[in-house]
Amino acid sequence: MAGRRLRDAVKAVLSGENGGEFNSNLHGASTLFGPYTLDGYIQEFKRLASSMLNEQSIPSGPQPPDLLDKQIELLPGVVLDTPPLDKNFDDISSDIPKNSSFKRGDMVVATFFLVSLCQGTIS
Incomplete structure (x- = not known):
């Protein structure tokens, strides 16, 4: 529709x-x-x-x-894909506290280097 x-x-x-x-x-x-x-x-x-x-x-x-x-x-290929010298692609700038527990419906948020925001709801 x-x-x-x-x-x-x-x-x-x-x-x-x-x-x-x-x-x-x-x-x-x-x-x-x-x-x-x-x-x-x-x-x-x-x-x-x-x-x-x-x-x-x-x-x-x-x-x-x-x-x-x-x-x-129509797009050019990737020319250079490396992180800055002091960073890695999997670096986390805002993590979930260790030993955290969640229940269904809770919002979980973590921020990674070069990825603006990764979040999800526990189901």
Whole structure:
């Protein structure tokens, strides 16, 4: 639904009064696998849900094509990736106290060098 609303909002702007060459015949794009990807997802998720309810296993289907060799890279590679002389990548600037104990729902926070914030909730 979020995708539909986003598409409709952009379409309203492009086909509105100041839309220029665009008109109400403007249509959205599709995914990498074609315009019927959503229909395929719906079909397969319904099949998976049904098989789970009936405790049945289903064979795996065809795999999507491997397109890695057809992708282009527009960003340069990493030139230099080293920490400053007095630091290591795994240095901790704010750690959790030793022998701490937590219960479900507690927020745990630790700050690492070159990583702004790493946090999680205990579940």
